[in-house]
Amino acid sequence: MVEEAHVTSNICQPREILTLTPILDIRFYMLIILPFLILLVFIQNLKVLSVFSTLANITTLGSMALIFEYIMEGIPYPSNLPLMANWKTFLLFFGTAIFTFEGVGMVLPLKNQMKHPQQFSFVLYLGMSIVIILYILLGTLGYMKFGSDTQASITLNLPNCWLYQSVKLMYSIGIFFTYALQFHVPAEIIIPFAISQVSESWALFVDLSVRSALVCLTCVSAILIPRLDLVISLVGSVSSSALALIIPALLEIVIFYSEDMSCVTIAKDIMISIVGLLGCIFGTYQALYELPQPISHSMANSTGVHA
Template sequence: MAVNFSCTTNFFCGYVVSFLLIVTQLGFCSVYFMFLADNLQQIMEEAHFTSNVCQPRQSLVMTSILDTRFYMLTILPFLILLVLIQNPQVLSIFSTLATITTLSSLALIFEYLIQTPHHSNLPLVANWKTFLLFFGTAIFTFEGVGMVLPLKSQMKSPQQFPAVLYLGMSFVIFLYICLGTLGYMKFGTDTQASITLNLPICWLYQSVKLMYSVGIFFTYALQFHVPAEIIVPYVVSRVSENWALFVDLTVRTALVCLTCFSAVLIPRLDLVISLVGSVSSSALAIIIPPLLEIATFYSENISCATIVKDIMISILGLLGCVLGTYQALYEMTQQTHFYMANSTRVHI
């Protein structure tokens, strides 16, 4: 009886984790759509007065010619073609190219942020609503959580993975802290959801946006790989071999269209990042792992201190999940009401 209950619990938990992993990774892909569209919009609509002399963005009043949704739909066919490539060697080339372009653009961004002048007398503490959104945004930075086990399984020496993981995460945390702090000191309350949208208008920093966008474009395929490896084999196994390739390509195309539709539906980069982080990333990164540790090692006389620590971490993650999700959804509804009100005034 106990064995059957344990097997049923493990089976159910496996499906829950797989579902959350799919939601998380597809959420990341939707965020990538928004990032690419926002940066492509700036690059295209500012091209006619971009020069070698950098102009601060605050000194110019910009009026969008085309909605960001148009740029999302423009990117869609190219991302569909990208995810149809399933050769691991080709994907590794894309990954290397994404890393090179991202690091190069980050170096130029840091070079600009450390220049003077910086804002002074900035508030050191934000209001509690901002903290709720920050929770989801911070957890979103664990977007690589779905790639941990796949990367470990591909290593020649998997036993060295913990050291690689700790080193990599420490470096990423350091970069995030420095970029966030310097960006806030440089732009203050005008800081955009993506720091690239704050860069001045000149060819140098337009190229930075382009390089970063190229890196994000190819990274899309890596984030998409996880949900595709879960969903596609499940669907293909239920059709005949003659239809396998067609169904494979169709499902991949449908998933990309789903991420694009989600981005078109809520084109607010900051709110979607917070929502994805609060809903699914918090469950995968904070809530579920401590509970799994208790369930796995409880029969091996796990210490009371470890149990208390795991429970406290899970409760913290659950509170952040509930409150962060509420605040993100509330901000989205407020934005919807704002757009509807503006549309009504224009119609009248």
């Protein structure tokens, strides 16, 4: 937004790709946000984080409303769009689709913090249904609107005017505030172990130091890997497929096998695990293969600047 401010207008026209002379390297902007992220993850109370999560949901819904309003205007007839992509693209798609399960690690912590945990199933099913519908609609309509020009983040396809620049701002705010909520799970796993290795007088220092180090690690990763689409596919293939497909199915067999599980349930779990394992192996390979490749098609899938 800062880089494009001088070419942003009040009139919303279809976006054109222009060559801009950068004011600052885009990685510098990432470093500017880093101290604020560190301060945010120092908040450990989930009730306090839920306030930020609510704010993030409001800004995200507002930005999505503007995106849907734009992409639903004048959608061309999809007769020219290919029915299928090549198999390499499908491997990246698998990781990206499974990445949508990246919040699975928050299920148990959120349930444990609820005042009435017995109502969690209803909350989970309702929330997931809404999210699934939004994902399908945004992905389908966005591709019908932009076709092969669809970029890794659909915000890069929006017109370069102040109205749609506000979409980027709202999304940035939403992602910033939900970072702490996503951070809660690995912090709950890693930090207690680190604290147990030191005396009580050093516990607070170690706690804050580990939190800061983990945030710095994610920031360095973002700086070193500019391809957002490949990062999402890689994370989805490696971790989300294990958390959402492989481990749950195997755990069900291990835990309930002694209770006379039906053959259909066992076969279902084995099939899910195999699909997850194959997707993990081939999706990870394809993402790692693509990462060092030179970026083509006008930096369409990178975090570079577009006018």
